[in-house]
Amino acid sequence: MIIDGLHKRYGDVVALQDMSFQVEPGEIFGFVGSNGAGKSTTMRIILGVLAADAGRVSLGDHRIDLQTRRRIGYMPEERGLYPRMKVGEQLVFLARLHGMSPQAAHDSMHRWTARLGVEERISSNVEDLSLGNQQRVQLAAALIHDPTVLVLDEPFAGLDPVAVDVMSEVLREKAVEGIPVIFSSHQLALVESLCDRVGIVVRGQMRALGGVDELRSRNGVTLEVVGPPADTRWAEGLTGVLAVDHHAETAATELLIDPAIADDQAILAAALRVGPVHRFATSAPSLTELFREVVTT
Numbered sequence: 664m665i666i667d668g669l670h671k672r673y674g675d676v677v678a679l680q681d682m683s684f685q686v687e688p689g690e691i692f693g694f695v696g697s698n699g700a701g702k703s704t705t706m707r708i709i710l711g712v713l714a715a716d717a718g719r720v721s722l723g724d725h726r727i728d729l730q731t732r733r734r735i736g737y738m739p740e741e742r743g744l745y746p747r748m749k750v751g752e753q754l755v756f757l758a759r760l761h762g763m764s765p766q767a768a769h770d771s772m773h774r775w776t777a778r779l780g781v782e783e784r785i786s787s788n789v790e791d792l793s794l795g796n797q798q799r800v801q802l803a804a805a806l807i808h809d810p811t812v813l814v815l816d817e818p819f820a821g822l823d824p825v826a827v828d829v830m831s832e833v834l835r836e837k838a839v840e841g842i843p844v845i846f847s848s849h850q851l852a853l854v855e856s857l858c859d860r861v862g863i864v865v866r867g868q869m870r871a872l873g874g875v876d877e878l879r880s881r882n883g884v885t886l887e888v889v890g891p892p893a894d895t896r897w898a899e900g901l902t903g904v905l906a907v908d909h910h911a912e913t914a915a916t917e918l919l920i921d922p923a924i925a926d927d928q929a930i931l932a933a934a935l936r937v938g939p940v941h942r943f944a945t946s947a948p949s950l951t952e953l954f955r956e957v958v959t960t
């Protein structure tokens with residue numbers, strides 16, 4: 664799926680400015696950003712429930728249209744189930760709306776309610792379920808018609824840890840089937856563990872885009888070496904070493920390295936030439952640290 668140059672204003676509010684990114688089949692893409700950054704607006708435009716002022720959304724080689732949109736499984740931020748309708752009837756109804764036969768709709772309803780742990784509630788009204796269970800039903804509603812793309816707006820919000828695991832498993836399974844999966848979330852540790860690639864949105868623009876590890880190491884990786892003396896000349900000038908600092912309190916020399924070109928064994932050998940090495944470990948910033956850096960600069 665290609666999202667190309669979306670612009671959207673709500674009156675004076677510029678919600679999206681040239682929003683562009685791509686999600687490959689089988690990829691889980693995490694869409695993150697501060698409140699009001701433009702994630703829901705982008706997802707609504709993908710679904711066609713909102714029109715962009717400019718830009719296009721394509722699936723394969725074709726601009727997305729009504730027919731292709733029917734193949735998307737969508738979980739809207741405002742959710743969208745009928746509170747006074749029974750869970751099972753509602754899911755069958757939605758499957759039928761997507762063109763499934765009565766039997767296929769029924770089978771799919773049973774399959775997904777069982778998979779998501781809400782099968783015992785199919786005769787209850789949606790409004791009588793806990794919020795977490797309503798969300799499981801909401802995911803079932805997004806999956807009921809065997810979609811070929813998944814677009815989920817904050818699917819993990821308000822879920823207990825068991826439901827988070829179930830939701831994560833389902834998303835992974837769908838990706839393994841070759842479906843592009845896009846979801847937004849403020850739970851960055853979850854995004855980091857689940858996503859192949861992430862996009863960080865700031866005020867309607869894609870500010871950082873790439874593989875999780877790639878983004879985390881984008882500005883260098885910290886290498887901590889405990890043992891060498893305070894005099895850091897041993898490390899200066901080594902290939903891929905961008906900066907060197909010594910912390911007297913921990914007796915650690917901290918090197919900022921470019922992981923693409925630094926040779927860790929050469930650095931270790933250089934450290935051993937000036938004395939024993941007790942600890943030698945790299946660390947990249949977490950997605951949360953990276954996010955803070957991107958949104959505040």
Ligand SMILES: Nc1ncnc2c1ncn2[C@@H]1O[C@H](COP(=O)(O)OP(=O)(O)OP(=O)(O)O)[C@@H](O)[C@H]1O
Pocket residue numbers: 673676677678696697698699700701702703704705740
């Ligand atoms: N219907 C609307 N009318 C006017 N402004 C809107 C409307 N919907 C969204 N906006 C504004 O557009 C901007 C983008 O909002 P959007 O809901 O897409 O952000 P978001 O990244 O999904 O935020 P959140 O993480 O809080 O859900 C915000 O400034 C928001 O106030």
